[in-house]
Amino acid sequence: MVKVYLDHSATTPMHEEVLKAMNPYFVDRFGNPSSIYLLGQEARQAVEHARSQVADLINCSAGEIIFTAGGTEADNHALIGYALANKDKGRHIIVSSIEHHAVLETAEFLAKQGFDLTLLPVDNQGTVHPDYLKEAMRPDTILVSIMHGNNEVGTIQPIQELAEIAHQGGAVFHTDAVQTVGKIPVDVKDLNVDMLSLSGHKIYGPKGIGSLYVRKGTRVASFMHGGGQERRRRAGTENVPGIVGLGCAAEIARQEMAQEAKRLQHLAEKLIKGILQSIPDTYLTGHPHNRIPGHVSVCFKYVEGESILLMLDHMGVMASSGSACTSGSLEPSHVLLAMGYPHEIAHGSLRLTLGKSNTEEQVDYVLEVLPPIIERLRAMSPLMK
Amino acid sequence: MAGRVFVAMSGGVDSSVAALLLKRQGYEVTGITMQIWPQESDTRRACCSLDAVNDARLVAWKLDIPHYVLNFREEFQQKVIDNFYNEYLRGHTPNPCIDCNRFIKFDSLLNKVLAMGADFLATGHYALIKWNPAKQEWALYQAVDKSKDQSYALFRMNQFQLAHTLLPNGEYTKSEIRGLAREAGLPAAEKEESQEICFVPAGKHYAEFIRDYRPFQPRTGRFITSAGEDLGPHEGIHRYTIGQRRGLGLQAGVPLYVLDIDYDTRNILVGPEEELYKQVFYARDIHIISDSEPEFPLEGEVKIRYNALPQKAVVRITDQQLLEIEFQNPQKAITPGQSVVIYQGEQVLGGGTILKFSQ
Numbered sequence: 229m230v231k232v233y234l235d236h237s238a239t240t241p242m243h244e245e246v247l248k249a250m251n252p253y254f255v256d257r258f259g260n261p262s263s264i265y266l267l268g269q270e271a272r273q274a275v276e277h278a279r280s281q282v283a284d285l286i287n288c289s290a291g292e293i294i295f296t297a298g299g300t301e302a303d304n305h306a307l308i309g310y311a312l313a314n315k316d317k318g319r320h321i322i323v324s325s326i327e328h329h330a331v332l333e334t335a336e337f338l339a340k341q342g343f344d345l346t347l348l349p350v351d352n353q354g355t356v357h358p359d360y361l362k363e364a365m366r367p368d369t370i371l372v373s374i375m376h377g378n379n380e381v382g383t384i385q386p387i388q389e390l391a392e393i394a395h396q397g398g399a400v401f402h403t404d405a406v407q408t409v410g411k412i413p414v415d416v417k418d419l420n421v422d423m424l425s426l427s428g429h430k431i432y433g434p435k436g437i438g439s440l441y442v443r444k445g446t447r448v449a450s451f452m453h454g455g456g457q458e459r460r461r462r463a464g465t466e467n468v469p470g471i472v473g474l475g476c477a478a479e480i481a482r483q484e485m486a487q488e489a490k491r492l493q494h495l496a497e498k499l500i501k502g503i504l505q506s507i508p509d510t511y512l513t514g515h516p517h518n519r520i521p522g523h524v525s526v527c528f529k530y531v532e533g534e535s536i537l538l539m540l541d542h543m544g545v546m547a548s549s550g551s552a553c554t555s556g557s558l559e560p561s562h563v564l565l566a567m568g569y570p571h572e573i574a575h576g577s578l579r580l581t582l583g584k585s586n587t588e589e590q591v592d593y594v595l596e597v598l599p600p601i602i603e604r605l606r607a608m609s610p611l612m613k
Numbered sequence: 614m615a616g617r618v619f620v621a622m623s624g625g626v627d628s629s630v631a632a633l634l635l636k637r638q639g640y641e642v643t644g645i646t647m648q649i650w651p652q653e654s655d656t657r658r659a660c661c662s663l664d665a666v667n668d669a670r671l672v673a674w675k676l677d678i679p680h681y682v683l684n685f686r687e688e689f690q691q692k693v694i695d696n697f698y699n700e701y702l703r704g705h706t707p708n709p710c711i712d713c714n715r716f717i718k719f720d721s722l723l724n725k726v727l728a729m730g731a732d733f734l735a736t737g738h739y740a741l742i743k744w745n746p747a748k749q750e751w752a753l754y755q756a757v758d759k760s761k762d763q764s765y766a767l768f769r770m771n772q773f774q775l776a777h778t779l780l781p782n783g784e785y786t787k788s789e790i791r792g793l794a795r796e797a798g799l800p801a802a803e804k805e806e807s808q809e810i811c812f813v814p815a816g817k818h819y820a821e822f823i824r825d826y827r828p829f830q831p832r833t834g835r836f837i838t839s840a841g842e843d844l845g846p847h848e849g850i851h852r853y854t855i856g857q858r859r860g861l862g863l864q865a866g867v868p869l870y871v872l873d874i875d876y877d878t879r880n881i882l883v884g885p886e887e888e889l890y891k892q893v894f895y896a897r898d899i900h901i902i903s904d905s906e907p908e909f910p911l912e913g914e915v916k917i918r919y920n921a922l923p924q925k926a927v928v929r930i931t932d933q934q935l936l937e938i939e940f941q942n943p944q945k946a947i948t949p950g951q952s953v954v955i956y957q958g959e960q961v962l963g964g965g966t967i968l969k970f971s972q
């Protein structure tokens with residue numbers, strides 16, 4: 229059967245080169261980077277090489293990169309680490325209402341620990357307006373966290389302006405860039421952010437590895453205790469193969485990004501245009517232009533995303549809708565609700581995120597199978613009556 | 614290929630074996646589990662909890678069939694739990710499983726799976742669906758294993774639903790089903806039966822669940838004996854059910870039972886066991902499985918609760934479209950809110966919801 233993977237925002241297949249780069253570090257070069265003999269030093273060198281590869285991708289210095297066990301840990305580390313280390317300066321934290329749960333629930337955790345939390349609204353295209361942030365800033369605001377690109381609707385935020393406002397108010401700025409790093413140019417100096425999270429498996433690297441950029445001079449409490457690794461901020465023996473894989477994936481992304489973004493943008497435009505033309509009562513969600521390349525998110529009136537996904541899966545097309553909870557069932561997306569979509573429309577959301585493996589033929593295939601699926605579901609939908 | 618069937622899997626032995634049987638019969642089987650209640654943190658071992666989802670998934674892996682989880686939380690709350698809550702507040706005793714079958718499984722879920730291209734929905738219920746060639750229609754029958762028969766809970770099914778539902782377990786006894794599960798190495802083989810109400814956490818009284826579900830003013834009143842004696846205050850009509858003896862906190866020479874609950878006066882009528890027996894009662898919200906209405910009055914057997922045995926009765930229909938049921942012998946604790954199901958032999962004709970009994 230035809231297999232079309234259209235869920236690259238969830239995860240990506242690992243690049244062959246990445247696998248090759250990681251392979252020696254499982255058995256042959258298995259040393260602990262903290263050991264003093266040559267085998268250990270070899271591992272240390274690999275870790276530090278990867279650190280500069282990641283630093284080069286986002287234009288920071290290697291010493292500003294902390295390796296973490298993924299994007300979620302990087303977000304936790306940034307928010308909890310900064311809040312704990314700076315609670316004497318103030319106790320107010322601002323995040324947007326469309327953050328990934330890794331930020332949203334971490335901020336809620338901090339609120340339970342006695343921090344004040346403000347959730348910023350977004351407009352109907354999922355953009356956080358700088359004015360919203362200006363209004364929310366308080367003298368005791370210590371931290372603002374707003375994602376770079378939204379995972380569900382693809383909207384890219386005006387990070388430079390937002391960071392500027394945070395800085396003027398004396399707060400530091402963190403951005404979750406898990407969805408944008410490797411897809412569009414992400415330059416921490418240009419964006420003027422103090423902390424930034426990224427993840428390996430979203431950029432054709434391994435799962436279970438990510439990093440947090442922390443601008444030099446930013447005080448962040450240790451996240452894990454029990455060793456001197458990662459400049460004492462994240463104790464525990466390094467995930468050497470994972471780190472090597474992330475470094476390699478970052479390097480490949482840096483080289484291929486510009487061309488790949490162009491290709492994906494073209495495919496996504498074709499997909500969006502085709503869907504909107506062939507299926508009535510359909511909305512593109514998120515910003516029409518200012519969005520992650522290859523990110524297609526739409527809502528179909530009168531149908532449920534869940535049913536669409538099951539039927540697409542039957543046709544070999546792998547996509548997503550809303551955010552999956554522990555059980556694997558689907559809730560309406562908190563992002564679409566924050567953007568002002570009513571429940572019944574938010575329930576009919578579909579996200580198709582393109583990546584390296586996708587071709588023009590695959591886009592044509594989706595445009596062939598999707599309209600009859602929606603038509604069939606609508607014909608039997610109680611919402612239509 | 615016999616057709617595409619989606620099996621509603623709870624992770625228990627019955628629905629697991631239903632999937633196994635259908636796969637062996639040559640159907641293209643997909644497993645689905647409804648997520649209904651309540652939050653993700655929930656760890657109760659009841660139907661449709663997170664544990665149930667994980668158990669169902671293990672079974673699906675073992676059977677090598679695709680499995681999906683569908684979210685019915687909002688609908689389940691609106692159509693089953695809200696009604697459960699409202700009925701108790703009215704002093705009735707609801708049947709949430711029947712509401713779930715009526716509004717969720719054989720309505721929302723069935724329509725959803727048909728829309729997704731399935732030919733049938735299957736469940737692990739013990740009952741039989743048969744085609745009656747003479748009348749050219751579908752009919753519902755008791756299961757082969759009378760001790761496990763669940764036809765009572767399915768009496769609200771209509772012709773369309775019966776035509777698109779498969780109940781493979783109805784032909785087997787429970788011990789045969791367990792044997793099949795064991796033989797196939799299904800993880801659910803030794804799982805215990807779930808008897809309690811799936812959305813009320815184990816160990817929690819339904820009245821506590823109602824109290825925590827949504828705030829309300831308990832309809833407190835007095836315990837009055839059938840002789841007219843006032844025995845003191847009670848804690849609210851939602852806490853009592855007809856036939857209840859325990860937990861009344863009443864001191865009397867003979868054991869006292871709840872005979873009736875009066876919403877208007879707020880009184881709970883109590884009395885000795887023999888006064889629980891009634892001969893005639895009425896039911897609303899009538900459903901008849903056949904598209905052609907049977908001729909009333911009809912003689913059949915009537916079941917007034919899940920665990921009751923069918924009893925001989927005459928069924929009439931009143932001008933207000935109520936069923937009037939007259940038992941041959943008086944029956945104990947006829948309870949408003951419960952379903953009444955009418956049988957003729959092993960066939961289910963239909964039924965309704967008990968409204969009131971004649972004094």
